[in-house]
Amino acid sequence: xxxxxxxxxxxxxxxxxxxxxxxxxxxxxxxxxxxxxxxxxxxxxxxxxxxxxxxxxxxxxxxxxxxxxxxxxxxxxxxxxxxxxxxxxxxxxxxxxxxxxxxxxxxxxxxxxxxxxxxxxxxxxxxxxxxxxxxxxxxxxxxxxxxxxxxxxxxxxxxxxxxxxxxxxxxxxxxxxxxxxxxxxxxxxxxxxxxxxxxxxxxxxxxxxxxxxxxxxxxxxxxxxxxxxxxxxxxxxxxxxxxxxxxxxxxxxxxxxxxxxxxxxxxxxxxxxxxxxxxxxxxxxxxxxxxxxxxxxxxxxxxxxxxxxxxxxxxxxxxxxxxxxxxxxxxxxxxxxxxxxxxxxxxxxxxxxxxxxxxxxxxxxxxxxxxxxxxxxxxxxxxxxxxxxxxxxxxxxxxxxxxxxxxxxxxxxxxxxxxxxxxxxxxxxxxxxxxxxxxxxxxxxxxxxxxxxxxxxxxxxxxxxxxxxxxxxxxxxxxxxxxxxxxxxxxxxxxxxxxxxxxxxxxxxxxxxxxxxxxxxxxxxxxxxxxxxxxxxxxxxxxxxxxxxxxxxxxxxxxxxxxxxxxxxxxxxxxxxxxxxxxxxxxxxxxxxxxxxxxxxxxxxxxxxxxxxxxxxxxxxxxxxxxxxxxxxxxxxxxxxxxxxxxxxxxxxxxxxxxxxxxxxxxxxxxxxxxxxxxxxxxxxxxxxxxxxxxxxxxxxxxxxxxxxxxxxxxxxxxxxxxxxxxxxxxxxxxxxxxxxxxxxxxxxxxxxxxxxxxxxxxxxxxxxxxxxxxxx
Numbered sequence: 003x004x005x006x007x008x009x010x011x012x013x014x015x016x017x018x019x020x021x022x023x024x025x026x027x028x029x030x031x032x033x034x035x036x037x038x039x040x041x042x043x044x045x046x047x048x049x050x051x052x053x054x055x056x057x058x059x060x061x062x063x064x065x066x067x068x069x070x071x072x073x074x075x076x077x078x079x080x081x082x083x084x085x086x087x088x089x090x091x092x093x094x095x096x097x098x099x100x101x102x103x104x105x106x107x108x109x110x111x112x113x114x115x116x117x118x119x120x121x122x123x124x125x126x127x128x129x130x131x132x133x134x135x136x137x138x139x140x141x142x143x144x145x146x147x148x149x150x151x152x153x154x155x156x157x158x159x160x161x162x163x164x165x166x167x168x169x170x171x172x173x174x175x176x177x178x179x180x181x182x183x184x185x186x187x188x189x190x191x192x193x194x195x196x197x198x199x200x201x202x203x204x205x206x207x208x209x210x211x212x213x214x215x216x217x218x219x220x221x222x223x224x225x226x227x228x229x230x231x232x233x234x235x236x237x238x239x240x241x242x243x244x245x246x247x248x249x250x251x252x253x254x255x256x257x258x259x260x261x262x263x264x265x266x267x268x269x270x271x272x273x274x275x276x277x278x279x280x281x282x283x284x285x286x287x288x289x290x291x292x293x294x295x296x297x298x299x300x301x302x303x304x305x306x307x308x309x310x311x312x313x314x315x316x317x318x319x320x321x322x323x324x325x326x327x328x329x330x331x332x333x334x335x336x337x338x339x340x341x342x343x344x345x346x347x348x349x350x351x352x353x354x355x356x357x358x359x360x361x362x363x364x365x366x367x368x369x370x371x372x373x374x375x376x377x378x379x380x381x382x383x384x385x386x387x388x389x390x391x392x393x394x395x396x397x398x399x400x401x402x403x404x405x406x407x408x409x410x411x412x413x414x415x416x417x418x419x420x421x422x423x424x425x426x427x428x429x430x431x432x433x434x435x436x437x438x439x440x441x442x443x444x445x446x447x448x449x450x451x452x453x454x455x456x457x458x459x460x461x462x463x464x465x466x467x468x469x470x471x472x473x474x475x476x477x478x479x480x481x482x483x484x485x486x487x488x489x490x491x492x493x494x495x496x497x498x499x500x501x502x503x504x505x506x507x508x509x510x511x512x513x514x515x516x517x518x519x520x521x522x523x524x525x526x527x528x529x530x531x532x533x534x535x536x537x538x539x540x541x542x543x544x545x546x547x548x549x550x551x552x553x554x555x556x557x558x559x560x561x562x563x564x565x566x567x568x569x570x571x572x573x574x575x576x577x578x579x580x581x582x583x584x585x586x587x588x589x590x591x592x593x594x595x596x597x598x599x600x601x602x603x604x605x606x607x608x609x610x611x612x613x614x615x616x617x618x619x620x621x622x623x624x625x626x627x628x629x630x631x632x633x634x635x636x637x638x639x640x641x642x643x644x645x646x647x648x649x650x651x652x653x654x655x656x657x658x659x660x661x662x663x664x665x666x667x668x669x670x671x672x673x674x675x676x677x678x679x680x681x682x683x684x685x686x687x688x689x690x691x692x693x694x695x696x697x698x699x700x701x702x703x704x705x706x707x708x709x710x711x712x713x714x715x716x717x718x719x720x721x722x723x724x725x726x727x728x729x730x731x732x733x734x735x736x737x738x739x740x741x742x743x744x745x746x747x748x749x750x751x752x753x754x755x756x757x758x759x760x761x762x763x764x765x766x767x768x769x770x771x772x773x774x775x776x777x778x779x
Contacts, residue, residue, distance in 0.1 A: 008091065027663060062151070205252065466497060485526070588663075599776040
């Protein structure tokens with residue numbers, strides 16, 4: 003049964019956010035909760051949750067209009083709303099009795115064949131289904147989302163002994179394609195996969211920091227980027243998720259685990275950190291949502307100062323940047339980190355030795371294979387590498403030898419592996435180690451491949467230091483940018499130019515995309531700063547011209563070009579997207595023309611393209627100024643769409659452009675889109691627009707001057723915006739004179755060159771390169 007309508011029961015933070023993400027998928031969803039005592043508005047919990055989410059940052063909704071897909075109600079008056087739902091997801095408090103009472107009520111009104119699931123993270127499925135009717139047992143599963151549901155990609159799926167296979171198949175497909183999740187099939191064990199390992203890891207990491215005498219800052223410096231863990235580190239993560247959550251999840255986990263489990267054996271309720279944490283919670287120090295946590299912001303001399311808690315005394319002091327040799331050594335890899343002879347190296351080994359061993363002892367018990375466990379930690383806890391990928395970097399034999407040397411137990415699974423790698427590549431295939439100690443091919447689901455799967459065992463069609471072109475098969479090529487942060491330099495521009503004539507090599511379509519976190523963060527401004535400081539003005543202007551020419555060739559190529567952005571597509575990266583004939587964007591694409599932040603204007607055709615789209619939009623309000631005002635505001639304020647849905651509002655995406663929810667399906671969908679366009683494809687006809695000229699530019703300049711006077715913009719913001727206005731309004735023209743793309747590109751070059759000569763622009767570029775933040779000069 004296809005899932006076309008969903009109900010979520012429970013409008014707490016998690017339930018409401020699940021409903022919001024279902025709406026993000028374009029699927030109608032019912033959100034119900036109880037009627038509070040003496041409530042005048044009986045739907046206040048569900049309605050209030052939606053209202054809160056519309057103001058929440060980061061936003062649960064990818065677009066505010068998605069809230070219209072959520073129908074709110076209450077469990078007393080509106081239970082009948084679930085009658086036509088295909089999936090009913092329960093997300094109420096973790097109380098078995100209350101959940102079972104709810105299931106009985108749902109079973110009376112739900113339609114035949116609908117699936118009922120729980121978002122529980124602590125109660126076993128077997129327990130939830132005790133005493134339930136057989137008709138419900140076959141339609142029941144656990145679907146565990148991670149918070150926040152929009153952003154965390156892990157979706158743990160647990161079926162019971164009675165659960166229908168087709169029910170699980172429907173949930174798996176919906177979560178994958180509609181919700182964009184990485185589905186991990188788990189066994190019905192405590193904490194499933196992500197939390198089983200994650201809670202253990204968290205306990206080990208915090209207690210080991212105390213035992214080894216590390217400060218909070220030192221622990222987070224080691225248990226962060228050097229280990230492939232988010233930069234919050236372990237204590238910063240506690241502040242983010244809530245200090246009060248820790249004791250609850252630990253208590254829940256320990257209540258379910260057998261006494262023989264490593265966590266149950268190792269956890270010490272009398273550890274000093276346990277008492278400190280309890281005191282912090284009692285005093286309201288619950289993390290970012292409270293008065294502070296292991297960190298807090300404190301005012302000192304009128305300025306905010308970040309402070310860190312002393313793990314021994316509980317007192318706060320100014321947070322200091324750690325100076326650990328092990329952190330620097332980690333640039334050479336995990337082995338260098340754990341072998342470094344300081345407390346940071348000892349700490350890293352204490353965490354990895356226990357966490358990896360724990361994960362290895364659970365292979366086959368909590369999930370079928372190491373891929374599932376690694377996937378859960380990467381998509382549920384945002385680790386760069388799962389525990390077995392970490393082990394692969396350390397070397398399994400090295401790990402075994404060191405455990406044995408320290409008298410630590412070696413999991414049976416690792417003994418089977420011996421000196422062999424857990425993951426390896428041979429030819430065009432990737433392999434992983436099975437529970438039995440044999441290799442199996444890493445499965446690549448149809449339509450869910452990444453560029454790495456294409457590249458494995460193959461050579462690029464052409465390549466340089468900045469970018470490569472790969473053969474995706476079926477006559478479709480793929481341009482991959484692979485500079486740092488996928489920034490655009492001369493090598494990338496050169497490959498864009500080559501891509502514009504890929505048909506000469508027998509290809510009939512082109513996709514532009516990659517596997518990186520970001521599509522492209524824009525031009526390499528460091529190169530521009532170097533050239534400007536050396537007064538290499540002709541070189542700078544020529545590079546702008548080459549970029550414009552490359553993107554114009556792609557726009558007017560005789561074959562379809564499909565951009566496949568994911569993550570950030572900023573500045574020049576956004577301009578590449580704008581030049582494509584079609585876009586297949588990941589839902590979490592953050593796109594915008596942000597050049598004013600470094601004191602210049604878009605130079606590769608971004609201004610030109612948005613002007614054309616605004617003026618040629620058949621739905622635009624009358625007159626040029628209303629259409630151009632939105633473009634002017636977006637460019638002059640460096641506005642960035644925080645989702646593909648918002649990018650459509652900004653005209654970065656057009657009506658026919660498409661969105662893919664699952665990151666792993668973006669390139670496959672882009673290739674499919676390109677092939678659909680091939681038959682009968684013809685390059686677009688050149689266009690002209692009538693622009694209002696200098697009078698309109700003066701009106702924009704006056705508006706910005708007002709913001710400068712009010713202190714909402716700096717004087718130099720006004721200088722930069724003046725150049726934006728000049729381009730958007732067509733320069734020295736009037737509304738009766740058609741303006742060509744060529745003329746607009748010329749205006750972009752002139753505006754860019756005028757600004758790059760200004761020392762205040764160079765100050766902005768240098769400040770951005772040094773601090774990563776814009777300079778408001």
